[in-house]
Amino acid sequence: MNTLRRWVLLLVVVEAIVLAAAVTGGVIGLTQLGEARMRVVDQIDPELIEQRELETSLLEQETGLRGFLLSGRVDFLTPYQEGRTQQQQSVADMRRLGAVEGTPAGADLDLVLAKAVEWQATAERMVGAPTDQTLVETGKAQFDAVRAALDSQRANLTAEREANRQTLLRSAILLTVVFAVAVALLVILFVLLALGFHRRVARPVFSLANEIRAATSDISRAIPPGDGPQELKQLAEDVEALRKRLVAETDELQRSNSDLEQFAYVASHDLQEPLRKVISFCQLLQRRYQGRLDERGEQYIAFAVDGSRRMQVLINDLLAFSRVGRGTGEFADVDMGEVVRTAIGNLEQTGADITVSELPPVRGEESLLTTMMQNLIGNAVKFRGEEPAHIEITAEPGDGEWTFSVSDNGIGIDPEYADRIFVIFQRLHPRAAYPGTGIGLAMARKIVEHHGGRIWLDTSATNGRTTFRFTLPVGEKKP
Structure with missing residues (x-):
């Protein structure tokens, strides 16, 4: 049924669908954006920092060991000892940041630690036998394996950071696209609804208003039902019924005015003339029989004259009252x-x-x-x-x-x-x-x-x- 309620319901449903889609897309985009940002800022970047600290601690150990081997001085082992302490701290921090067992970061860290433990075991023997060339060669090969594990760890963390940055970028783009699409859909929806509203509601309303204005100038002009919503058709029918009632009441009023004009004519001619005669003959009686009637008889004639004159004044006042607004x-x-x-x-x-x-x-x-x-x-x-x-x-x-x-x-x-x-x-x-x-x-x-x-x-x-x-x-x- 073509009703205003249907148009309003359609508007609400379509807007609800578009709004729900926009909200869903926005929530997904915001969720992905937040997760990617948290992963990059709160986990991967700190892991990369700690990975460099771990690498630095291992390099300091290797540097201290080499200095000891070249100089034979025990104080050159201080960087080695401090590097071991820093290594433990960096490993603990990386574990706290998520490099635990069962994760790629945890596997990379375990590999680095395994290679480091092998090298550190050889390094302890090298401290006891600094001139053993075989141990030196073995230690060098083992530390090269440590370097390779560190490079692989750093490369994997960098790749993961780049992947999450791409996710961050895609989420931002998704939010922009969702917003743009939602705005475009709302604009298109608004235009379509405005066109539909103008065609099915506004135009019939304007047409009905024009018909009512025309009927105001010419009350005999009928108001057509129109082709708008059912409520407007009902309104047009109600206005048409009101117009018909006004026409009927106007006709009745015209008949009443005609009767009033006829009454005014009668009052001004048919009623006035008998009153004037009554007054004239009463005055003639009063003059003709003055002194010949008793006091009561003269009083009766005076009453008749006074009543007739008051009646004449009343009729004149009624005539004046009835003529107000007519023929002025x-x-x-x-x-x-x-x-x-x-x-x-x-x-x-x-x-x-x-x-x-x-x-x-x-x-x-x-x-x-x-x-x-x-x-x-x-x-x-x-x-x-x-x-x-x-x-x-x-x-x-x-x-x-x-x-x-x-x-x-x-x-x-x-x-x-x-x-x-x-x-x-x-x-x-x-x-x-x-x-x-x-x-x-x-x-x-x-x-x-x-x-x-x-x-x-x-x-x-x-x-x-x-x-x-x-x-x-x-x-x-x-x-």
Whole structure:
């Protein structure tokens, strides 16, 4: 099965094989290299040194014996005696280094010692009879045999050292070759896997990404399953299912918008007209029968007029709420200072002290932002306390946005209602105490979110003031 798991498994297996081969070759090469080096440095070279010491000790013995024979002086035998002592030390050292019985080095040493013992036996007789020419000739022949054994021993040790040096060289070459082959195999493997990954994984991923981008621009465009790994095919199927669901939900949303537009038309015509008639006829009744009805009758007519007018205001507010984000103009740079001034001017005489700091330009639709600020300022004026209302409007820069604050010294809002106040028709106070439709803050939230911002009640304020904060995208500052 063509899956990403299979590709990963293949990559792991092949890399494991190459790595195991490289490690095995490296271990073999390092082992041979270490053994050859130890053999040369720790055994053969010291054996050659001791072999020369042994040869020197025998030559000193022969030299001392010859001096004694020529001069007849006993003191010339001192080198002979010292040579015998040095010979014993050199033999012991060579035995310690490995020239023992059963080894080629041991056989060579035994041969040298055997020839040396024969010569030394003759030499002892020569010391007792220095004028015996026959012993002299025999001793000379025997020492020549010692020299030959020493030469053979030295030649064998030199040959063994050269053989181990060749092994050392071959091991170094083997390590170099193993490393080079491993690197070459890894490079080739990487290239092959990269090509295979690009062909079987990356290319289908890029193709799927392009199809998704195209579907983002045109949601009606179907996303093909592709020919990549099974996981990518499954991903393409999931994205296609999501696209179909989005298409269905978009169609449903369009139907809902159509129903909403129809409702707006009905609210603006079919509902408004009967309300206007009810209000008109109630006012006619009020004027025609003024003074002829009892107090309760006039009160009923007043209730009918007031209820109809409140219904008319509610319908107008609902219409305005439903139209936010639909059929509005394009965003442009808007001077928030001018927006606030317009909003204050649209409100009736507030009797409030409003402090406005220097406000920056933002990206948005001026009419909607004016409505939003008008609702926030009007809300602060409506819910004033016993003290004169004081409203403060400020702005602070952020990352690609401005954070605005509208703060007042009104009656305040309990933090537990921080989210509820932005829900349409939600009221925290009875209508008799604070009139309104319960749409103002909900509309402010919808306008801010339409501009890509956020609005919230700052519950961290500890100065007894009610503070609303909202964010808007940064606009271009006019020169």
